[in-house]
Amino acid sequence: MRRQVSIKDVASEAGVSASTVSYVLNENPNVTISAETRERVLSAARELNYVPNQAARTLGSSRVMGMTESKLIGIVIPQTEPEHYGARLMFSNPFYSSFLSALELPIRSAGYHLIVSGTNPGQSYFEIVRSRALDGVIILGMYPSDDEEEYISFNVPTVLVDCYGCDGRFFYGVNTDDYKGGYLATRHLLERGHRKIALVTGQLKENGVNVLRYRGYCDALEEFGVRPDSSLVFAGYVGFEYGAEAAREMAANMNNISAVFATSDITAIGVMNGFRANGISIPKDVSLIGFDDIEYASTCYPPLTTIRQNIEEKGKRAAGLILAAISNRNLPRVKEIIGLELIERATVRSLV
Amino acid sequence: MRRQVSIKDVASEAGVSASTVSYVLNENPNVTISAETRERVLSAARELNYVPNQAARTLGSSRVMGMTESKLIGIVIPQTEPEHYGARLMFSNPFYSSFLSALELPIRSAGYHLIVSGTNPGQSYFEIVRSRALDGVIILGMYPSDDEEEYISFNVPTVLVDCYGCDGRFFYGVNTDDYKGGYLATRHLLERGHRKIALVTGQLKENGVNVLRYRGYCDALEEFGVRPDSSLVFAGYVGFEYGAEAAREMAANMNNISAVFATSDITAIGVMNGFRANGISIPKDVSLIGFDDIEYASTCYPPLTTIRQNIEEKGKRAAGLILAAISNRNLPRVKEIIGLELIERATVRSLV
DNA sequence: TGCGTTTACTTTAACGTTAAAATAACATCA
DNA sequence: TGATGTTATTTTAACGTTAAAGTAAACGCA
Incomplete structure (x- = not known):
């Protein structure tokens, strides 16, 4: 277990000082190095299989105030x-x-x-x-x-x-x-005649993405003359389990709901499964739209209509x-x- | 943009040397520090909001041969x-x-x-x-x-x-x-009366997991007196796309196949979709078993029978x-x- | 009393790197 | 001819940390 090859080893192999090696290896534009020396250094480094020590670089670079580079x-x-x-x-x-x-x-x-x-x-x-x-x-x-x-x-x-x-x-x-996504998803449902549109989403925290999707949802509804109904808003958590849970709840009262906008695809998949478990068929009994377009969205059954973010x-x-x-x-x-x-x-x- | 707080700052704040600070902070068992000094150091560090510089630690620790600690x-x-x-x-x-x-x-x-x-x-x-x-x-x-x-x-x-x-x-x-997984999956199909069992897998590289699953598949077949048929082995790549592709190929010749073992769930999902696209129904027309039990295996439709690895x-x-x-x-x-x-x-x- | 040991520190040096300063050889020009 | 500049390099010092060596006071004990 030998000591690691350092810049000094390269230097002595090439018959130059450590700085010269550093200058060559970093192609430092403030210093001129003769082509011949450069070549010697480069081949010595190659020969010794030299790899710079990043910890030393990080530490050394912190000398110049505010210039620390840890890469x-x-x-x-x-x-x-x-x-x-x-x-x-x-x-x-x-x-x-x-x-x-x-x-x-x-x-x-x-x-x-x-x-x-x-x-x-x-x-x-x-x-x-x-x-x-x-x-x-x-x-x-x-x-x-x-x-x-x-x-x-x-x-x-x-x-x-x-x-x-x-x-x-x-x-x-x-x-x-996100606002536009929420709006587009909801409008898509509205344009297809849906009016009783539930929202399944994560917590509506200020500064989060979900509030904006929620606002897009509300505004689209208003635009079509539908008053947002807070009993149709399920704001729990992002994830399969919550989607399934929300679907179970919705299933108890399906005459209130003709479509669901789930603000993330994994939630939508959960909703899908929750409905299926309760004998409710998509899209026959209820329509569903997701958000994200994760890989599963296209491979699940039925394939999920969704808002794709790249x-x-x-x-x-x-x-x-x-x-x-x-x-x-x-x-x-x-x-x-x-x-x-x-x-x-x-x-x-x-x-x- | 001030210089970062170093151990020296803590030392002078506490009125001790840098080493003492280091000893206290690392609870070095080879050195005794009085309770009073320890307290002074600790509170100085807290006061100055000191955070150790890992690059310096890494570099310093490389002094002792082979003991470099980058964490x-x-x-x-x-x-x-x-x-x-x-x-x-x-x-x-x-x-x-x-x-x-x-x-x-x-x-x-x-x-x-x-x-x-x-x-x-x-x-x-x-x-x-x-x-x-x-x-x-x-x-x-x-x-x-x-x-x-x-x-x-x-x-x-x-x-x-x-x-x-x-x-x-x-x-x-x-x-x-992996061998056992391949064996179990295949035996599961055999026990349920399947004999024409296709395998969809990644490349059968030596030292990879797929060869072993493949061997388990072969041995289970042999155990049930079925000779493995290389025309039923699709060894391409791990992934949805290849699964779908293999299913398309298989669809052309379904009287040869009654079940498919896909050696990873994403491949299985691909197979599922490929069959569906060709009007072949799972499990009515063909059975399918996967490997991994990724989250989606339980949430897809129909839910995928699979070998769960934790x-x-x-x-x-x-x-x-x-x-x-x-x-x-x-x-x-x-x-x-x-x-x-x-x-x-x-x-x-x-x-x- | 004197000697070794323990306790509680401090001082020093080193890790590998590189910016900055220093040096030295050589070229250019007034 | 000497001052100035350029090129190519070396020397030095510093980054923050810690192991090891050093120091000095207090303690134990024969």
Whole structure:
């Protein structure tokens, strides 16, 4: 178990100083190195199979104030749903894993690595940001309101995905047009003659995506002269189990309901199963529309009509934003909106 | 943008030396510190909101040969499937995301962080292991045969999940009893009177999980006096698309087939859809059994009979193993086998 | 009393890297 | 000819932490 090959080993192999090796390897534009020396250094590094020590780089770079470079980007995935709703897993929603997949490649290609972390309900993720000297942070679905000022003082480029409420003075944002999605889904049902439209959604927390989808739902209803009926709004949790539970409740009173808008596909799948378990057929007895267009939406039976948000695009945009924000600390604090699209499949029946 | 609070700041605040702070904070058992001093240090650290710099710790710890501690565990997820089969995403199989979710908490609780990395097809993941001084590595589904000797020379505790072929002299292993799973699934079909049983699986690479499931399939057939028929074996890729494709092919010749064993649930779902698209009904016209028991297996329609592997358990075991291997470098190189269980749902019809 | 031991610290040096300053050889120009 | 600049390199110091070595006072005990 030998000591790791360091820059000094490369230096002595090439017959130069350590700095020279560093300059060559980093292609430092402030220093001129002769072609011949460069070649010697490069081949020595290759010969010794040299790999730079990132911890040393991180530490060394912190010498220049505020310039610490860990080449590490954190992705924080909050545990939002309570355990008893079956959300025992960080990625219980396939949305997250697709998003992560889409993120990883561009980030790796740019020479960064991804640290994935959940959050302990009480504990903050501030510690990892500081102890690891993260170059950037991507936060999913949670607005870090608790100690916003403190967090901002770290001055770490941060992209908020699927959160509202930040004022754009510090955070970058990547969002779907949730209001529009809620509106489109509901209008789709209304246009097909549905009037008694239930909503199954997660908690309607301020700054969350669900309130906006809810508002879109309300406004579409109003536009068609339908007064939103709070007894048709099931705001529990995002997930299969809650969808099934809501469907069970709805099943007891089906003459009140002709269609359901579930604000996420996994919830919609739950609704589907809950109805089926109660002998209610989709779309014959009730229509259903989801949100997200996860893979299952197209492979379930019947295939789910849904609002497609391009998750891959979202991941790529988040990656692009964080990388841009890291390399240009003055990048304007933009909020990018990802487009969406209604995908008609087989769960909505037209009544007209 | 002030300099980060370092151990020296804490030291001078508490009126002691930096080492004393280090000793107190790490509860170093080789050094005695008076209760009074400890208290002063602790409150100074709290006061200044001190967070240790992990890069400095990593670098410092590398002084003692072979004792480098980065508190970082890498999880390597190889891109095994070719793009054209729709496996555009690292986590296209929900199995991976569930596994990752189950891993993350125990690892975080133990004070480690998780670096997630895919692999560029050509490029090796060796570099990240060395440059980040990973304390441990978990590799999913790939046997690092290319430069095994070189990798072993790094001497980084490594858990191989779902790979065979390592001889247990260096790597730790977490596996499902894939042979048994293949056997059980096939026997289940045989016992219900099926004889013409097709297999839809990924590539039958040596050291992969699919060969073992395949062998279990063959042996069960032989046990029931059925000669395996290679024209019934579809060995393409793991994924929805390939399952659907295989089903399309099978649909052309249904009198040859009465049941299908798909060696992963996502493939099974693909098969299900492929058959449905061709007007073939499950389980009336053909029976189907999967493998994994991903969440969707229970929520799809009809609910999928499958071999359940406890993915959460697998994640926890992998986490436990890697943590144990890190803290005890002499831990015997065990291979843990996760049990499995046949879950009867609605896709297998009995012919007897 | 004197010597070894224990307690409670402090000082030093090192981990691998790189920015900045220093150096030295050589070229350019007034 | 000497001042100035350029090129190519080396030396130095610093990042934050901690293991190891050092120190000094207090204690135990023969």
